[in-house]
Amino acid sequence: MTPVSSPSSPTQPAATGQQGNPLHGVKLETIVTALSEHYGWESLGQQINIRCFTSDPSVVSSLKFLRKTPWARDKVESLYLFMLREIRRSSPPVHNFPPPKAAADQEPSASD
Numbered sequence: 001m002t003p004v005s006s007p008s009s010p011t012q013p014a015a016t017g018q019q020g021n022p023l024h025g026v027k028l029e030t031i032v033t034a035l036s037e038h039y040g041w042e043s044l045g046q047q048i049n050i051r052c053f054t055s056d057p058s059v060v061s062s063l064k065f066l067r068k069t070p071w072a073r074d075k076v077e078s079l080y081l082f083m084l085r086e087i088r089r090s091s092p093p094v095h096n097f098p099p100p101k102a103a104a105d106q107e108p109s110a111s112d
Helices: 028-039 043-049 059-068 070-090
Strands: none
Touching: 028 043, 028 059, 028 070, 059 070
């Protein structure tokens, strides 16, 4: 008999090996499109010298090649992660400071 999870408890994902993987759930098409928009095809072909980026580049031709070629896909995924880190570093920092207290909330000063 298999155990049945109760509806009140959340179900856990079956693939726990993907925990912490920044590429989990990101489609290869999304990666290639983001890289081509960020760097442009010419710069992308210079950074990763593969023919699908240098000779008549397109998302469709790149996807066909990358799905069949693990070493090239690894390079593309690595450049995508680098791009994300680069964007994160260049964006202004976000501080989660509490808002300043309103004047009515502050205690009256001795000069009042």
